[in-house]
Amino acid sequence: MVKRYVVAPHGGRGTHPDIGSALRAATARGRAARVEITPGHYEERLSVRGEIELAALGDAGSVVVSVPRGTVLDVSGSVVVRGLVLVGRDADAGVVDCHAGSLTLDRVAIRAHNGVCAHARPSTSVTLTDSEFRYGRTVFAGAGGHVERCRFTDAADNALAVIENARVLVRDSRFDGSRIHGVRVSDAWAHLVGCEVTGAEQAAVMADTRAELTVEGCTVVATHMAGLAFIEQSRGSVHGTRVTDAENGILVASGADPTVRGCVFADCRDTGIHVQDSGRGTFEDCEITGAGNVAVLSTRGGAPRVTGCRVSAGNVGIAVTDKARGHFTRVDVHDLTGVALRVWDESKAEFAQVRVERCPFGLETRGNGGTTAELTDAKILDFDMAAVAAVGQSRVTLRGVSAERGLLGFGAGEEAQLHVHDSEVSAVSTGGALAFGTARLVARNLTVTGAESYGLCGTGSAYLDVADSRFENCAATGVRCDDACGGRLAGCAVTGTTGVAVQHNGRVKLVSLRTSLPVREITEPAPPPTIVNHYHGPVFVEAVHSAQLAWNNTNVIQQQTHQSNESDQDGVGR
Known part of the structure; x- marks a missing residue:
């Protein structure tokens, strides 16, 4: 049977004047x-x-226990505290310090000025329910824990720290205004369900040092840095979580590899999904909207796998830069102010089953020969500039790509290589495909329909290798080759009722061309006469005949024979 002790400072029969005397009596009974x-x-x-x-007889908060400095409640055993307010200052070990056993805090408020609110030490078990923790952090170090319906406010550090192989479940709790992280999990395990984190000055929820973190049905709002962060080989999963107004929706770095499903990253100031420094991660069925810079960024060796995601209303859709990688499947990108897909600077990206609508550019690549992109089974619609643009020395392969309603279908410039297979371009206001500079364009089974200028064009010193392709109803020219462009067209067809089938410079070989339209070879104009200008020479004011002139030389020897067989030799240096 549980023995009951009553604490009443003003006395009364069978009461204790202070809490300490009641505890001593209870401990002595054993x-x-x-x-x-x-x-x-x-x-x-x-x-x-x-x-x-320990329980307050009145309403929760009616009993306040405090000390000027240090720990207020030191626990070892099986202890339950209900309805108390505990106030401490400079409590590095914790206003509440659980050394051993188990502790339950129910409807408790803790205020830790310049210290720790609650400290669960190794091998202890601490349960926190319907409680409030203000100013200090709550630490689970090698302990087990359960946190439910609690509020953590204005922590000067991390609001909740789960460290040193601790295991903690957190449900339906709120974290506001932390100076560092709302929740930090380091070399430990934690599961967050239905929680809300706002106003953290660094990452709202952080997993580091091989942590295992699961985040489910949570909300992160108005954090100064990342909403969620997985770094240093951390693992875990994020499900059904929404991040709004963060610098980065989720950051993955330094070997971390989380699985993220069904999440929303809205109005992030820089990036929605940010993977860098050998970070990985699997992202499925997520939505990124209104990203200030890039919706999905893989950079500095990042390598995410993205499937079934939707990107809208931002600047750049997906960017793979600075020796990064990425696999992107079933991605829908629309209504951006910048490029939908970007691959730069020795990066490698694979895109499949992608749909892009109402973006200035579809796919843009730039960099040296190590920069590669593959786009398969994709639709690019209503683009302002080019559906695909490859420059530098980058290499792009298109398979089953359809581009409709824009300025230019597919373009390659400078020293880039563009390989096009089983693809089509229609309703473009300039042309279907363009190669310029010294770029190389290889096309098999390319169809261009209804271009308002040309179907295929090569300029500069570009090279065209096009076979089994069709150019239909192009207003001006089916194929145009200008300047020093060379190459080969084999088994191609040009159809329509107006314009020219092929206008070429004689450097492109036409094999089995099928067309009823005229083929014209461009005649190069004769080169202009060579004009040589001499400066700093002699000036003559009268006509001069049979003269030999030399100037700006160190030494000149002139030999001339007269009819009188007299010889004259003179050395002149003028």
């Missing part, structure tokens, strides 16, 4: 005890041992 405390302010340092419950 059995389960309940200490009931009448409302008031108690300046005591409490040491609780054994199986004891």
Whole structure:
């Protein structure tokens, strides 16, 4: 049977004047005890041992226990605390310090000025329910824990730290205004369900040092840095979570590899999904909207796998830069102010089953020969500039790509290589495909329909290798080759009722061309006469005949024979 002790500072039969005396009596008895405390302010340092419950007799918050400095409640045993307010200052070990056993805090408020609110030490078990923690952090170090319906406010550090192989479940709790992280999990395990984190000055929820973190059905709002961060080989998963107004929706770096499903990253100031420094990650069925810079960024060796995601209303859709990689499947990108897909600077990206609508550019590549992109089974619609643009020395392969309604279908410039297979371009206001500079364009089974200028064009010193392709109803020219462009067209067809089938410079070989339209070879104009200008020479004011002139030389020897067979030799240096 639980023995009942009552604390009443103003006395009364069978009561104790302070909490400490009641605890000493209960400990001396050595059995389960309940200490009931009448409302008031108690300046005591409490040491609780054994199986004891501390409870406020009045409403929650009617009993305040405080000390000027250090720990207020030191626990070892099986302890339950209900309805108390605990206030401490400079409590590095914790306003509440659980050394051993188990501790339950229910409807408790803790205020830690310049210190730790609650500290669960190794091998302990701490349960926090319907409680409030203000100013200090709550630490689970090698402990087990359960946190439910709690509020953590204005922590000067991390609001909740789960470290050193601790295991903690957090449900339906709120974290506001943390100076560092709302929740930090380091070399430990944690599961967050239905929580809200706002106003953190660094990553709202952080997993580092091989942590295992699961985030489910949570909300992150208005954080100064990343909403969620997985770094340093951390693992885990994020499900059904929404991040709004963060610098980065989720950051993955330094070997971390989380799985993220069904999440929304809205109005992030820089990036929605940000993977860097050998980070990986699997992202499925996520939505990124209104990203200030890039919706999905893989950079500096990042390598994400993205499937079934939707990108809208931002600047750049997906960017793979600075020696990064990425696999992107079933991605829908629309209504951006910048490029939909970008691959730069020795990066490698594979895109499949992609749909792009109402973006200035579809796919853009730039960099040296190590920069590659593959686009398969894709539709690019209503683009302002080019559906695909490859420059530098980058290499792009298109398979089954359809581009409709824009300025230019597919373009390659400078020293880029563009390989096109089984693709089509229609309703473009300039041309279907363009190669310029010294670019190389290889096309098999390319169809261009209804271009308002040309179907295929090569300029500069570009090279065209096009076979089994069709150019239909192009207003001006089916194929045009200008300047020093060379190459080969084999088994191609040009159809329509107006314009020219092929206008070429004689450098492109036409093999088995099928057309009823005229083929014209461009005649190069004769080169202009060479004009040589001499400066700093002699000036003549009258006509001069049979003269030999030399100037700006160190030494000149002239030999001339007269009819009189007299010889004259003169050395002149003028």
